[in-house]
Amino acid sequence: MKKIFIILLAAGFMLSCSQSEQAGADSEPDNKVAMEKPSETKTISVGVEGMTCQGCVSSIETAIAAVDGVVDQKVNLKSNSASITFDPAQTDAKKLAEVIGDAGYTVSVN
Numbered sequence: 764m765k766k767i768f769i770i771l772l773a774a775g776f777m778l779s780c781s782q783s784e785q786a787g788a789d790s791e792p793d794n795k796v797a798m799e800k801p802s803e804t805k806t807i808s809v810g811v812e813g814m815t816c817q818g819c820v821s822s823i824e825t826a827i828a829a830v831d832g833v834v835d836q837k838v839n840l841k842s843n844s845a846s847i848t849f850d851p852a853q854t855d856a857k858k859l860a861e862v863i864g865d866a867g868y869t870v871s872v873n
C-alpha cells in the first residue's frame with residue numbers, strides 16, 4: 764500500500780512538472796474545455812433489425828457517430844444489436860433510436 768502511494772506521489776509530481784513546462788512554452792489558444800470528455804456517460808444496448816451486411820453496420824455507425832455526445836459505439840451484425848456510450852447531458856436513447864430509424868433500420872429496446 765505504501766508503494767502505491769509513493770508511485771502516485773511521483774506521478775503527480777511529474778504531471779505538475781510537465782504542466783508548468785507547457786504553460787511557459789507558448790500562448791496557444793486553449794481548446795481543453797471543448798476536448799474534455801464528459802464526466803458521466805451512459806451505455807445503452809438496443810436491438811437493430813434490418814441489417815444484412817457490413818455496409819449496413821457502417822451506415823449505422825456513421826449515423827450514430829454524427830450525433831453530438833456519442834463517446835463510443837459497437838454495432839453487431841450477428842447479434843442484430845448496437846451498444847452505444849454517450850454523454851446523457853448531450854443526447855439520449857430516444858434521439859439515438861431516431862437516428863438509427865432515419866438510417867433505415869428498426870430499433871427495439873432490449
Ligand SMILES: [Cu+2]
Pocket residue numbers: 814815816817818819820
Ligand atoms: Cu447492408
